[in-house]
Amino acid sequence: MTVLSVGGAAATLRQAQRAAAPWPYAELDPERLRAAGWRPTPIRDLILKIHQRCNLACDYCYVYESTDQTWRDRPAVMADEIWQAAVDNLARHATTHGLRRVQVILHGGEPLLFRLDRIERLVGHLRARMPEGTETRVGMQTNGVLLTRPVVSRLVDLRIAVGVSVDGTAEDHDRHRRTHAGRGSFAAVARALDLLREPANRPAYAGILTTVSPDTDPVRTFETLSAFEPPMIDFLLPHANWGEPPTHARPGATPYADWLIAVFDRWYGRSEPVRIRLFDDILALLLGGASGSEQVGLSPAGMLVVESDGALEQVDALKSAYPGAAATGLDVRRDELDAVFDDAGVAARQLGPQALSGACLSCPVVRVCGGGHYAHRYRPGEGFLNPSVYCDDMRRLIDHVSARVAADLQRAAASEKR
Amino acid sequence: MVKAETISEPPVAVWSPLVDLSDRPLLDAIQGGDDALARAARRVISALDDPDGIISAFQSFTS
Ligand code: SF4
Numbered sequence: 511m512t513v514l515s516v517g518g519a520a521a522t523l524r525q526a527q528r529a530a531a532p533w534p535y536a537e538l539d540p541e542r543l544r545a546a547g548w549r550p551t552p553i554r555d556l557i558l559k560i561h562q563r564c565n566l567a568c569d570y571c572y573v574y575e576s577t578d579q580t581w582r583d584r585p586a587v588m589a590d591e592i593w594q595a596a597v598d599n600l601a602r603h604a605t606t607h608g609l610r611r612v613q614v615i616l617h618g619g620e621p622l623l624f625r626l627d628r629i630e631r632l633v634g635h636l637r638a639r640m641p642e643g644t645e646t647r648v649g650m651q652t653n654g655v656l657l658t659r660p661v662v663s664r665l666v667d668l669r670i671a672v673g674v675s676v677d678g679t680a681e682d683h684d685r686h687r688r689t690h691a692g693r694g695s696f697a698a699v700a701r702a703l704d705l706l707r708e709p710a711n712r713p714a715y716a717g718i719l720t721t722v723s724p725d726t727d728p729v730r731t732f733e734t735l736s737a738f739e740p741p742m743i744d745f746l747l748p749h750a751n752w753g754e755p756p757t758h759a760r761p762g763a764t765p766y767a768d769w770l771i772a773v774f775d776r777w778y779g780r781s782e783p784v785r786i787r788l789f790d791d792i793l794a795l796l797l798g799g800a801s802g803s804e805q806v807g808l809s810p811a812g813m814l815v816v817e818s819d820g821a822l823e824q825v826d827a828l829k830s831a832y833p834g835a836a837a838t839g840l841d842v843r844r845d846e847l848d849a850v851f852d853d854a855g856v857a858a859r860q861l862g863p864q865a866l867s868g869a870c871l872s873c874p875v876v877r878v879c880g881g882g883h884y885a886h887r888y889r890p891g892e893g894f895l896n897p898s899v900y901c902d903d904m905r906r907l908i909d910h911v912s913a914r915v916a917a918d919l920q921r922a923a924a925s926e927k928r
Numbered sequence: 929m930v931k932a933e934t935i936s937e938p939p940v941a942v943w944s945p946l947v948d949l950s951d952r953p954l955l956d957a958i959q960g961g962d963d964a965l966a967r968a969a970r971r972v973i974s975a976l977d978d979p980d981g982i983i984s985a986f987q988s989f990t991s
Contacts, residue, residue: 554984555984613984777964778963778964778965779963779964780963780964781962781963782962782963783963783964785967786964789964790964790967790968790971793964793965793967793968794968794971794972794975796968797955797968797969797972798972799968799971799972799975800975802984803984812984813984915965918958918965919954919958922954922957922958923954923957925957
């Protein structure tokens with residue numbers, strides 16, 4: 511690619527982003543932010559799209575079914591030179607910023623299509639290149655279908671922890687998560703989770719990722735997932751925005767909060783309950799702590815994606831907003847990771863309250879909600895300076911959790927005084 | 929463009945956590961149990977040296 515065409519592509523990208531999302535692209539200037547005291551948060555998570563294709567065809571997939579179809583133009587398999595450049599770049603970044611910990615997440619498509627021998631080389635290179643004193647963790651997000659016994663054993667040996675996507679009961683899972691031939695994938699995933707539950711394999715078991723779906727039974731979903739004994743369940747709200755509202759949204763109703771509250775009430779107060787990332791984060795925020803996930807809180811985002819062609823992008827969730835919403839115009843072979851801090855979109859995700867709309871800033875639960883997931887704030891032609899399209903659901907969920915916790919704290923405070 | 933002088937911390941609605949970090953005795957009191965609230969209290973206490981947190985993309989390694 512010539513310098514001219516790189517520059518031309520970047521200018522076209524910027525123009526499209528300014529039109530689709532004036533905030534932040536036309537209104538935030540990272541240079542001025544820096545001059546005014548903003549200090550970028552270094553990148554801690556590098557997500558490598560090692561394989562762009564998938565062995566399933568889930569009907570809600572944010573990669574293949576979203577407005578952004580850039581995956582079609584990218585190589586199916588990440589070439590050696592790309593992942594090597596990504597690893598080397600991350601190692602330099604870790605050295606420059608003295609990072610104590612980084613994690614690399616192998617992602618797709620379906621990352622296991624990349625093949626284990628390549629994964630082994632990648633992980634070997636990664637561990638060899640990272641500076642001493644930087645703990646390096648490797649994760650993988652998979653649909654689980656290819657997790658056979660030999661594969662799981664090798665993942666344990668390679669110290670790779672896998673997160674598996676499951677929708678709940680067999681019936682609910684198979685309604686959406688099907689093979690290209692139309693067959694359900696639950697049986698294969700359940701077999702994989704049974705393998706991961708075995709004591710020898712547990713180090714490779716990171717957790718389960720589940721999309722909230724109000725047309726399913728929340729308690730049955732939760733109990734089905736719990737039976738797989740995951741170290742953690744990550745419930746995600748389906749990606750939606752003000753241009754494409756959530757499927758089940760209705761005026762005056764909060765179906766997503768209602769679903770989550772039913773799960774929360776089943777879960778809260780249990781002894782040693784399975785970790786549920788969203789609820790654990792809300793509880794920590796209510797106690798004055800910080801969040802570590804994208805769905806709540808005001809923590810800065812410290813993650814970046816490397817696409818299979820070397821493009822440095824923001825997380826996939828943004829692709830649900832408009833085509834090119836995740837792009838930075840940078841390439842992991844050419845640009846240092848620090849270059850992303852000149853991107854208004856990246857800066858916007860590190861500004862905490864400065865990236866919130868007036869409505870959120872005056873909201874009583876803002877410190878907990880944090881305006882919701884950044885991708886859910888998008889309004890076409892305006893950008894991301896809005897409350898979440900799940901605002902009513904977020905408010906209801908947080909109020910509910912807060913009331914339960916407040917009652918417990920009152921009890922704790924009363925017994926303290928006795 | 930955002931003017932430099934306008935980007936200082938904007939006013940956020942008056943809100944204080946149910947337990948403030950300064951209220952250590954209460955946090956300490958609830959952290960001994962085996963439920964989710966106790967676990968959250970332990971997490972908040974153990975993260976006092978990194979109170980801001982960083983968003984992570986992967987669920988397994990964050991507490
Ligand atoms: S509940 Fe709504 S208004 Fe309040 S912070 Fe969340 S998205 Fe913003």
